Amino acid sequence: MTTAQPLIQARGLVKRFGSFTAVDAIDVAVRAGEAFGFLGPNGAGKSSTMRMIGCVSPPSGGELRILGMDPVRDGPAIRARLGVCPQLDTLDPELTVRENLVTYARYFGIPRRVARLRAAELLDFVQLSERADSKVEPLSGGMKRRLTIARALVNEPEIVLLDEPTTGLDPQARHLVWERLFQLKQQGVTLVLTTHYMDEAEQLCDRLVVMDGGRIVAEGSPRVLIEQHSTREVVELRFAGESQEPFASKLDQLGERVEVLPDRILLYVPDGDAAVAQVTALGLHPINVLVRRSGLEDVFLHLTGRTLID
Amino acid sequence: MVALVLPRLMDVSAASRRSAAVAERNVSALKSIYWLLLVSGFIEPLLYLFSIGVGVGALVGDLTLSNGAVVSYAAFVAPAMLASSAMTGAFAETTFNFFGKMKYMKLYDGVIATPVQPFEIALGELAWAMLRGSAYSGAFLVVMVVMDLTTAARAAVAFPAAVLVGFTFGAIGMTIATFMRSWQDFDVLASAQFVLFLFSGTFVPAQAYPTLLRWLVEVTPLYRAVHLVRGITVGGGGWTWLLDLGYLLLVLAIGLFIASRRMSRLLYR
Amino acid sequence: MGSEGMTQLAAKWARRGPVRAPALAVLQYHLVGYRRTWRGGVFSSFLLPTLTVLGFGVGVGAFIDQGVDGVSYLEWIVGGLLASTALQVAIAESTWPVYSSLQWTKIYFAQYAAPLRVADIMAGQLAFVLFRVLASAAAFLLVTGVLGALRSPWAVLALPVAVLLGLAVAAPTYAYAATASSDSWLALLFRFAVIPMTLFAGVFFPVESLPVGLRWLAYATPLWHAVDLSRAATLGTAPVWSVTGHLLYLAAWAVGGWLLAHRALRRKLVV
Numbered sequence: 001m002t003t004a005q006p007l008i009q010a011r012g013l014v015k016r017f018g019s020f021t022a023v024d025a026i027d028v029a030v031r032a033g034e035a036f037g038f039l040g041p042n043g044a045g046k047s048s049t050m051r052m053i054g055c056v057s058p059p060s061g062g063e064l065r066i067l068g069m070d071p072v073r074d075g076p077a078i079r080a081r082l083g084v085c086p087q088l089d090t091l092d093p094e095l096t097v098r099e100n101l102v103t104y105a106r107y108f109g110i111p112r113r114v115a116r117l118r119a120a121e122l123l124d125f126v127q128l129s130e131r132a133d134s135k136v137e138p139l140s141g142g143m144k145r146r147l148t149i150a151r152a153l154v155n156e157p158e159i160v161l162l163d164e165p166t167t168g169l170d171p172q173a174r175h176l177v178w179e180r181l182f183q184l185k186q187q188g189v190t191l192v193l194t195t196h197y198m199d200e201a202e203q204l205c206d207r208l209v210v211m212d213g214g215r216i217v218a219e220g221s222p223r224v225l226i227e228q229h230s231t232r233e234v235v236e237l238r239f240a241g242e243s244q245e246p247f248a249s250k251l252d253q254l255g256e257r258v259e260v261l262p263d264r265i266l267l268y269v270p271d272g273d274a275a276v277a278q279v280t281a282l283g284l285h286p287i288n289v290l291v292r293r294s295g296l297e298d299v300f301l302h303l304t305g306r307t308l309i310d
Numbered sequence: 311m312v313a314l315v316l317p318r319l320m321d322v323s324a325a326s327r328r329s330a331a332v333a334e335r336n337v338s339a340l341k342s343i344y345w346l347l348l349v350s351g352f353i354e355p356l357l358y359l360f361s362i363g364v365g366v367g368a369l370v371g372d373l374t375l376s377n378g379a380v381v382s383y384a385a386f387v388a389p390a391m392l393a394s395s396a397m398t399g400a401f402a403e404t405t406f407n408f409f410g411k412m413k414y415m416k417l418y419d420g421v422i423a424t425p426v427q428p429f430e431i432a433l434g435e436l437a438w439a440m441l442r443g444s445a446y447s448g449a450f451l452v453v454m455v456v457m458d459l460t461t462a463a464r465a466a467v468a469f470p471a472a473v474l475v476g477f478t479f480g481a482i483g484m485t486i487a488t489f490m491r492s493w494q495d496f497d498v499l500a501s502a503q504f505v506l507f508l509f510s511g512t513f514v515p516a517q518a519y520p521t522l523l524r525w526l527v528e529v530t531p532l533y534r535a536v537h538l539v540r541g542i543t544v545g546g547g548g549w550t551w552l553l554d555l556g557y558l559l560l561v562l563a564i565g566l567f568i569a570s571r572r573m574s575r576l577l578y579r
Numbered sequence: 580m581g582s583e584g585m586t587q588l589a590a591k592w593a594r595r596g597p598v599r600a601p602a603l604a605v606l607q608y609h610l611v612g613y614r615r616t617w618r619g620g621v622f623s624s625f626l627l628p629t630l631t632v633l634g635f636g637v638g639v640g641a642f643i644d645q646g647v648d649g650v651s652y653l654e655w656i657v658g659g660l661l662a663s664t665a666l667q668v669a670i671a672e673s674t675w676p677v678y679s680s681l682q683w684t685k686i687y688f689a690q691y692a693a694p695l696r697v698a699d700i701m702a703g704q705l706a707f708v709l710f711r712v713l714a715s716a717a718a719f720l721l722v723t724g725v726l727g728a729l730r731s732p733w734a735v736l737a738l739p740v741a742v743l744l745g746l747a748v749a750a751p752t753y754a755y756a757a758t759a760s761s762d763s764w765l766a767l768l769f770r771f772a773v774i775p776m777t778l779f780a781g782v783f784f785p786v787e788s789l790p791v792g793l794r795w796l797a798y799a800t801p802l803w804h805a806v807d808l809s810r811a812a813t814l815g816t817a818p819v820w821s822v823t824g825h826l827l828y829l830a831a832w833a834v835g836g837w838l839l840a841h842r843a844l845r846r847k848l849v850v
Contacts, residue, residue, distance in 0.1 A: 017579075056422050056578055076324075076425035090420035094339040103338055106331040107424035109324070155424075343763045350770055361778035368788055369643045369652070383642075504627055508634035518641060 007032050007067055007159055007190055008053055014061035015048045022048040024214035025062060030159075035181075035191040037201045037208035039296060045214040046194035047087055050163045053192065054084050067158070080108060083157030087164045087194075089148045091136045097147055098123065098132040101154055108155040115154070122150040126180060142173025149180065160184065162193040166200060178203055198296035210296075212304045222296055229302045230294040231256050233272035237279065238264045238288035247284060254278050259301055264288075268298070325433075328426045332434025333441070352446040355395035356453060362513065363387040376517055377546040385459045389540040390512035392450050392468070396443055396476040397532055398503065403439035404483030405499060409490050411435075412576070422577050429570035436480045436566075440473060443480075447472035460543035468542040475535040478558045481565025482531065488572035506532045511540075531561055601695045605703020606710075608690075613707070625718045628664040632657060632723060635783070647785065650730065650814060657728045658737065658810030659782035661719050665741035666748055666802050668715045670773050672708040673749040674765045677756040680704075681847055691848045701837075701844055705749055712745035713738065723813075731815025740812065744805035747829040750836025757843040781806045801832045 006029040015023040023045040030036045038046040051057035052064060055071040055078050064071055066078050092100050098119050105115035123129045126146035131139065139147065145165065152160055165181065166174040181204055185191055195201050201208050202222045210218040210225070218225055235255075239247045248260045254275055255267035269275040272291030279286065340348065367383030374380050411417040418431055451465040451472070460468070486499065509523070510532040516524050527533050538554035632653070640652035647655040680686040690700050716738055723729055752768070759765060779789065780802040786794050797803050804825040811818035818825065 051579075054423055058578060076427060079423060080425045082423070084423035086419065086423070088416070090416045092335070092339070092417055092420070093415055094341070095335075099338050103331075103335045104420070104424065106334055107328065107421060107426045109327055109331070109425070151420075343761055343767070347763045347766050347770070350767070354770060354774060357775055357778050361783055365779070365784035365788060366639060369645075369647060369784060370639065373642065501627055505630060508630055509638075513634065514638045514642060518638065 006030055009065045012062035013059055013064055015052060016060040021214055026216050030192055032190055033188050034206045035185050035204050037205035038194040038211055039201045039208050040211035041196055044211040046211055047163055050161055050194055054161055055079050081158045083152035083160040085148050085152040085162045085165060089144045093136050096133050096135055097128055101151055104151050105154045118154055122153055126150045142169050159190045164194055201296055210300060210303060217303045225299050226294050229299040231268040232270050234292055234294050234298055235267040235272050235275050236264050236290040237286040240287050325430055328430045329434035332431050333438040336438045352449040355391040355450050358391050359388055379546050381544055385544060388454050388459045389543045390536045392472055393475050393535040393539045394507050396447055396472050397479040399443040399446055400439050400476045400479040401483045404480045405487045408435055408484055409487045418577055428573035428577050432484055432570045432573055439480045440476050443476035444473050464543050468539055471538055471542055474558055478562040481562050484569040485565050488569060506530060511536050601699035602702035605700055606706045609707035628660060628719050629722045631660055653728050654730055657723045658813040659806045661716060661737050662744055662805040662809040663777050663782045664719050665712050665716050665744050668712050669708055669745035669749040670752050672711050673752040674756045677753055678759055678762055678765060697845050697848055701840055708749045709742050709745050713742055716741035729813050733815045734813045737809040737812040740805055740808045743829050747801045747832035750833050750840050754839035754843040757847055776800045776802045801829055804828050
């Protein structure tokens with residue numbers, strides 16, 4: 001395989017469940033060594049795409065090549081070189097933390113002795129060595145997540161698939177996971193992840209696609225996507241009253257774009273502080289003002305007219 | 311049969327190694343009290359043997375079989391207890407535990423992300439169930455020989471027969487488990503199992519049943535299993551054991567085929 | 580069928596408004612749940628004993644020409660099967676449901692957060708167990724009556740005996756299930772207590788044919804006392820031992836079990 005060839009190549013990839021189309025003809029190419037993200041709200045088709053890439057869900061149409069092989073025919077050979085961290089932890093509750101890793105390594109045909117060494121290294125890597133002989137159940141959500149990530153690395157995979165790696169974790173636990181994933185990236189492992197967190201995508205991904213309703217609506221690096229689809233800064237205003245609508249009409253002229261959400265108004269502007277001054281000059285007095293940099297959340301809002309997390 | 315069950319099997323050794331890894335997981339899960347539960351499993355058929363075979367046997371006296379042979383009631387009941395405990399043991403592992411791992415613990419969702427394939431999971435779980443069941447059958451046969459209910463030579467032949475019975479019911483159990491929707495379905499399964507246990511020529515010769523019931527009973531897998539094992543430990547019955555053998559092998563093949571296909575459908579969604 | 584009436588009763592109870600006695604509120608909770616799941620239970624607690632009567636009483640009985648103690652094997656066995664049905668239902672209903680309420684669904688903790696005492700939670704659960712025991716025993720009696728296997732109208736007295744046995748075994752089982760650290764312990768209870776008791780406490784053959792040591796072990800089980808009473812009722816004869824003795828022995832199990840269960844549940848809930 002030449003380095004120019006993508007590790008994962010999808011053309012017109014489709015997944016249907018009965019009459020429902022979860023993934024609607026997407027084209028994706030993931031190159032070796034990059035961190036690639038699928039960004040989108042729940043139900044966008046991210047997990048279905050990930051399961052197809054993980055060779056546990058046969059595509060309903062289109063073409064999919066992983067490591068140059070066909071996922072339906074060569075499933076075991078491909079999976080031997082993948083690491084998978086599913087959306088919900090599928091850890092074995094009847095085994096200890098260490099046994100979870102050793103047992104999993106055995107599924108890859110790794111000799112027991114090697115598996116034990118590998119488990120010790122990985123527990124160290126995800127900072128769970130002290131809990132090695134504990135059962136899985138009493139672990140915190142963040143610990144379980146880290147164990148699942150360690151489990152995904154047990155076969156020293158070339159590609160690691162992470163489906164919503166930090167959903168449901170507290171901020172501290174999320175940062176620890178990010179740190180470890182960043183380290184993996186530094187080691188040259190190709191990361192493919194889904195998320196509906198903008199900050200996660202911005203932190204981790206070199207390149208990402210924004211998915212909505214089974215389709216890809218935009219593609220690029222986080223920086224390029226923001227430049228293309230949003231302004232430099234955003235002013236968030238909240239006014240007292242039943243509805244924000246009456247205030248929005250007065251703000252029309254202030255920004256390149258105005259978005260009205262149920263609880264606040266977003267002004268898309270090149271200079272946030274200047275815009276706030278203009279709002280005050282208009283005699284409007286919001287109860288809450290926030291000036292921030294544009295993010296992927298704003299890109300998504302612009303592309304789909306909806307927020308990511310309802 | 312192999313070609314039928316394992317259509318895309320390229321590398322038999324890799325597949326059996328992966329199946330073994332699935333069975334190995336169960337060894338790792340053997341802890342403290344569960345271990346005692348597992349080891350003590352062999353006493354249940356023995357309790358039945360002593361209660362029904364010996365206790366009720368004292369009321370029944372000797373039985374005259376259809377071929378004219380006269381045997382003690384305990385010698386008549388013992389092979390049936392052996393066959394039905396092979397069924398019960400295989401079902402316990404392949405229905406209840408298997409369902410729990412598949413639907414409740416979602417264990418296999420993690421396993422299929424590795425090179426292990428659904429039919430290898432099925433084979434691994436079945437192999438584990440059989441390891442457990444065979445140990446019980448062996449212990450029971452030893453007791454039968456000690457109690458003079460059969461000869462050592464007959465017991466030696468009955469052992470592989472009991473293992474086959476376990477395999478067959480394991481494959482049936484696994485197929486059933488893939489159709490289960492909730493734990494409530496297990497009440498129905500347990501009841502069905504008990505009905506089979508009561509009416510498979512276990513406690514009285516099938517000839518004693520009304521004709522219609524008798525025909526119905528004679529096509530059930532447990533009846534064929536009891537018939538096979540009894541033919542070996544008690545003797546008599548001529549060549550009909552070949553029919554039992556063929557029947558059990560066929561059910562085993564069909565069961566494995568359906569179970570691995572259903573598992574692929576359920577897991578590779 | 581008897582089971583039809585059973586649900587109507589359950590529904591009637593469930594539809595009632597708030598009750599004064601807290602234990603009744605707990606019972607009401609269990610009955611509401613039972614309205615959804617009684618169908619599976621009918622199969623195991625009603626059909627299976629009936630089939631056992633047919634398979635053993637009629638099937639094996641046909642090979643016991645001389646009968647037992649001057650009556651046919653079928654007539655001899657029904658009393659014992661009635662008691663063993665009560666035992667099965669009582670223990671099944673006080674093992675997994677109790678364990679699950681503490682370990683899995685944690686319902687007891689929610690109930691204890693309401694103004695209920697430990698005794699109310701227990702009494703409510705045990706009342707439900709006894710309701711299930713009574714219903715199963717009544718259905719069994721009906722079927723065996725129709726089959727002509729009951730020799731005396733005194734058979735009706737087998738019902739209170741079944742309920743007393745139910746309490747005598749459910750209360751200590753409750754204590755055991757509340758203390759169990761893994762559900763394997765529950766399976767072990769069945770293997771080492773319930774199954775041996777069912778098989779050797781005089782249900783299928785007279786305990787007198789057991790070797791002396793085992794015979795006394797059988798006498799020690801609560802099941803044997805209920806079997807002797809229940810059999811005397813269905814046959815219309817006097818039991819082997821004194822009625823008062825039997826009743827006192829079963830009552831002792833019930834009271835002792837209650838005290839143990841109360842202590843066990845207290846330790847779990849009041850921490």
